[in-house]
Amino acid sequence: VSGANLTGVSAGKILQVVQTTSSTQSSSTSTSDVEIFNAAITPSSSSNEISIQVALYVGRGNNETYWSKRGSKKIGGVGGSRGTFINNNSFYNIDEAVTSSDHSIDALSWNYVDSPSTTSAVTYQIGVKNNQNGTLYVNRTVNDSDTADFERGTSEIIAMEVGA
Numbered sequence: 001v002s003g004a005n006l007t008g009v010s011a012g013k014i015l016q017v018v019q020t021t022s023s024t025q026s027s028s029t030s031t032s033d034v035e036i037f038n039a040a041i042t043p044s045s046s047s048n049e050i051s052i053q054v055a056l057y058v059g060r061g062n063n064e065t066y067w068s069k070r071g072s073k074k075i076g077g078v079g080g081s082r083g084t085f086i087n088n089n090s091f092y093n094i095d096e097a098v099t100s101s102d103h104s105i106d107a108l109s110w111n112y113v114d115s116p117s118t119t120s121a122v123t124y125q126i127g128v129k130n131n132q133n134g135t136l137y138v139n140r141t142v143n144d145s146d147t148a149d150f151e152r153g154t155s156e157i158i159a160m161e162v163g164a
Contacts, residue, residue, distance in 0.1 A: 015044060015161040023154040025140035028130060033067070035127040036138055039157045042121045047164040049115050052076065052124050056108045057153025059137030059144075065129045066108055068157070070122060076112035102142040105153055113162075126157050 020039040028034050041050060054068055054076070068076040116122045130136050137144075141151040 011163050013163045015048065015163050016041065017161075018159045019156060021154050021156040023139055023152070025144060025152060026138045027135050027140075028128065028138075029133070029135050031130050031133075033127050033129045035125050036155065037157070038123050038125045039159045040121050040123045041159040041161060043116060043119055043161050045164065046117050046119050049113050049162045049164065050122060050124075051111065051113050051160045051162055053111050053158045053160075054109060054126055054156070056126065056155045057105050057139050058108060058128075059102075059105055059141040064131060064136045067127055067129070068110070068112060069125050069127070070114060070116060075114055076110050103151065105141050105151060107153070122159075124157060124159055126155070 018039050018041045020037055022037040024037075026036070036056070039052075043050065052068060056066055058066070066077055067074045114122075114124075128136060128138065135142075139153045139155055144151055
């Protein structure tokens with residue numbers, strides 16, 4: 001089948017792509033949800049889906065939750081290395097320190113396909129919740145220094161509209 005025979009077909013096609021990156025280094029001791037960054041996309045049809053892909057760089061913490069949400073609903077997240085997690089619509093809780101060293105940084109990633117059923121702008125938020133006393137780090141290691149580029153990261157979210 002040649003592509004020329006598929007004129008007028010939009011099902012399964014990527015219709016638009018929105019990418020947001022953040023290289024801001026931060027730390028938090030909050031035990032409430034903290035938004036790190038977000039991306040907004042406006043679907044062209046209410047029957048289309050939005051595929052989100054998240055890459056997040058974190059330094060050592062313990063028992064934090066990394067999530068994505070649309071509005072107030074958590075729709076995606078990432079789990080811990082032991083396979084222990086709390087599942088709440090693909091929303092996971094890390095049950096142990098992510099990195100083994102104050103000098104290392106981990107890349108966490110997850111995907112989620114959402115059906116927002118709207119043609120209004122949809123904002124996908126990426127964030128973290130610290131579930132116990134301690135400090136968590138985003139886009140940097142615990143022992144961050146300006147002279148060590150390997151101790152930093154740039155996190156991103158990609159939102160893609162997929163034709164129905």
